[in-house]
Amino acid sequence: MHIVKQLMAIPGVIAAGEFAYRGDRFSYEGALTDEFARMASILCRANTLSVNMQSEIFDSFAGNCGCRPVQGWITRGSQVTVCAVGNYFAFIENRPELLNDVMTIMRAKIGDIQDDLLVNLYARIGGDTKEALY
């Protein structure tokens, strides 16, 4: 089963989707409008790039410290949590054990994100992976 469908089958998952690193494509399921899903994809892409940039800096100070490559990030709100692993994201309710379950499933299904993250993600949506990514 596709990861987005698998996530959406879990009670408490509000929406889940996939975004392209270039920011021009996204897909989703759940309680978002197309415009909100587009905004969520841009937000997730920006945060993912930001934390990856930070991990590059950490690595230059302390190589192999265990943070790089970044696998994802989590924003914990008062009632809603947004989590992203690789180029997948999920909006979930703050229910007991749901965040741990969702993160376990996302990490297991997506697998370890590799060093060559940008090219890897770009390749998933097709196209010339040697083309400039920015």
Place this chain on the structure above:
Amino acid sequence: MNLEKLMDLPGALAAFTYSDKGDLQSHSIREGTEITPQVLDLLSRSCVANLAIAGMEARGWEALTGQAGFQPLQGFSVVGLEWSVVVNGNTGVIARNRDVDYEATFSALQTA
């Protein structure tokens, strides 16, 4: 702030506090890990930045979409290859990915 209590969280490798500007103020590191005070010092600054960005996004998202439940922010976590850093307020915990309990860690930081 009781860092030793935070070190009892599942998978905890380090716990630390930092100022509003991101200066590392206190820390506890489990022996045998590759985490150093220098990493924590840099991490503290990124924690302040990430929480500020996440707060801005939460506020903007609620204003733009009319959806609720994002504010007040209760923390941010970056998931690295081997460990995750979970932060809220002026406190952070680094926990090994294979053992981390995100919900327990966010809850502990909320009440810390």
